[in-house]
Amino acid sequence: xxxxxxxxxxxxxxxxxxxxxxxxxxxxxxxxxxxxxxxxxxxxxxxxxxxxxxxxxxxxxxxxxxxxxxxxxxxxxxxxxxxxxxxxxxxxxxxxxxxxxxxxxxxxxxxxxxxxxxxxxxxxxxxxxxxxxxxxxxxxxxxxxxxxxxxxxxxxxxxxxxxxxxxxxxxxxxxxxxxxxxxxxxxxxxxxxxxxxxxxxxxxxxxxxxxxxxxxxxxxxxxxxxxxxxxxxxxxxxxxxxxxxxxxxxxxxxxxxxxxxxxxxxxxxxxxxxxxxxxxxxxxxxxxxxxxxxxxxxxxxxxxxxxxxxxxxxxxxxxxxxxxxxxxxxxxxxxxxxxxxxxxxxxxxxxxxxxxxxxxxxxxxxxxxxx
Amino acid sequence: xxxxxxxxxxxxxxxxxxxxxxxxxxxxxxxxxxxxxxxxxxxxxxxxxxxxxxxxxxxxxxxxxxxxxxxxxxxxxxxxxxxxxxxxxxxxxxxxxx
Numbered sequence: 162x163x164x165x166x167x168x169x170x171x172x173x174x175x176x177x178x179x180x181x182x183x184x185x186x187x188x189x190x191x192x193x194x195x196x197x198x199x200x201x202x203x204x205x206x207x208x209x210x211x212x213x214x215x216x217x218x219x220x221x222x223x224x225x226x227x228x229x230x231x232x233x234x235x236x237x238x239x240x241x242x243x244x245x246x247x248x249x250x251x252x253x254x255x256x257x258x259x260x261x262x263x264x265x266x267x268x269x270x271x272x273x274x275x276x277x278x279x280x281x282x283x284x285x286x287x288x289x290x291x292x293x294x295x296x297x298x299x300x301x302x303x304x305x306x307x308x309x310x311x312x313x314x315x316x317x318x319x320x321x322x323x324x325x326x327x328x329x330x331x332x333x334x335x336x337x338x339x340x341x342x343x344x345x346x347x348x349x350x351x352x353x354x355x356x357x358x359x360x361x362x363x364x365x366x367x368x369x370x371x372x373x374x375x376x377x378x379x380x381x382x383x384x385x386x387x388x389x390x391x392x393x394x395x396x397x398x399x400x401x402x403x404x405x406x407x408x409x410x411x412x413x414x415x416x417x418x419x420x421x422x423x424x425x426x427x428x429x430x431x432x433x434x435x436x437x438x439x440x441x442x443x444x445x446x447x448x449x450x451x452x453x454x455x456x457x458x459x460x461x462x463x464x465x466x467x468x469x470x471x472x473x474x475x476x477x478x479x480x481x482x483x484x485x486x487x488x489x490x491x492x493x494x495x496x497x498x499x500x501x502x503x504x505x506x507x508x509x510x511x512x513x514x515x516x517x518x519x520x521x522x523x524x525x526x527x528x529x530x531x532x
Numbered sequence: 533x534x535x536x537x538x539x540x541x542x543x544x545x546x547x548x549x550x551x552x553x554x555x556x557x558x559x560x561x562x563x564x565x566x567x568x569x570x571x572x573x574x575x576x577x578x579x580x581x582x583x584x585x586x587x588x589x590x591x592x593x594x595x596x597x598x599x600x601x602x603x604x605x606x607x608x609x610x611x612x613x614x615x616x617x618x619x620x621x622x623x624x625x626x627x628x629x630x
Contacts, residue, residue, distance in 0.1 A: 237575035
């Protein structure tokens with residue numbers, strides 16, 4: 162019988178939630194790495210027992226963890242993230258040049274074909290690759306070396322490379338997103354990168370439609386249609402039908418188009434999910450009602466999903482990495498909140514239940530569908 | 533032997549139950565103690581000081597014999613009581629954050 166494993170990163174440790182395919186009863190394991198911030202943990206699609214975790218602390222910096230037995234035991238990996246060549250500068254919040262400094266790993270993306278290979282998106286924004294199961298890391302410097310690099314500027318959360326999307330149909334193509342630079346795509350396995358931000362508009366920029374500088378919060382793809390991308394931007398929900406070459410807005414009837422996560426249904430590539438948040442200064446749901454919005458039309462037409470979610474006095478946030486889906490039928494959808502709840506739906510979002518209510522603030526949620 | 537006491541988070545990371553005892557060749561300094569510590573426990577590399585520059589992480593402090601040695605030069609001799617093992621070398625997470 163199938164099973165689901167949820168990998169939950171929080172401000173004070175990691176938790177692993179497991180259930181059988183019915184998704185009614187859950188076992189909670191953790192906290193792993195108690196007291197540390199776990200920005201992200203993710204399993205290899207090649208070997209689901211191979212888990213990678215980013216463990217960070219304001220005191221002790223970055224630690225990488227690798228498990229080969231689904232989180233029962235962990236080994237510390239390498240934590241040396243050296244920018245290639247001369248690090249150079251980007252722009253600081255005040256617009257002055259600021260040296261590139263490694264701070265932490267935000268996102269881990271295991272290879273689709275090799276369990277020992279994993280990509281890391283880091284702050285200050287860069288992408289690293291390990292081909293030895295996280296023991297050593299090498300930067301793919303072509304991204305940071307893009308001519309626009311010295312003009313990249315941090316968003317409120319820091320200048321982070323927070324999203325990596327691998328194209329399952331083309332091993333040399335991947336997409337990344339940086340706050341606040343935007344989306345970049347490589348077609349040569351990371352040697353060179355191009356900005357993919359045409360059609361985005363950001364009014365906080367002197368040129369609102371500039372090629373680079375947009376605060377993209379998340380991008381998502383359905384593996385059956387790698388040319389179609391969805392984006393939750395600082396403001397605006399966007400869609401691209403040409404692998405990022407151009408974007409159009411699909412915010413439609415959302416109550417607000419500010420938010421962080423966006424995700425695609427496992428079996429319906431035109432069904433997508435977002436969690437609208439009131440504004441960039443009020444990071445909580447409008448009217449105190451926690452609502453996931455689902456579009457079955459690839460955007461523009463949205464329905465509120467509220468069954469089982471708090472509909473009064475709810476002022477949590479859902480961060481960019483904290484929503485995911487499983488691949489069972491019907492599709493399971495999960496998200497975690499800054500209030501420490503992890504909600505799950507075993508019917509594509511129609512009904513929700515809290516799996517756990519009182520974890521530390523949730524930073525990331527990943528689902529593994531196990532045979 | 534040098535005695536080193538680590539904060540709880542780093543003891544867990546290094547899988548230690550209590551304090552560490554280390555042999556240090558040559559002068560007993562902040563640098564030589566940390567070099568020996570990181571050689572024995574490689575998972576601690578980067579958690580106390582920068583990999584490349586060896587600069588102490590901002591929120592890590594080094595205490596011994598009731599004094600703060602955090603801002604001493606790395607090659608300054610530590611007290612005789614640390615060198616003889618009479619007193620431990622304390623690695624402390626600074627009071628900052630929560």
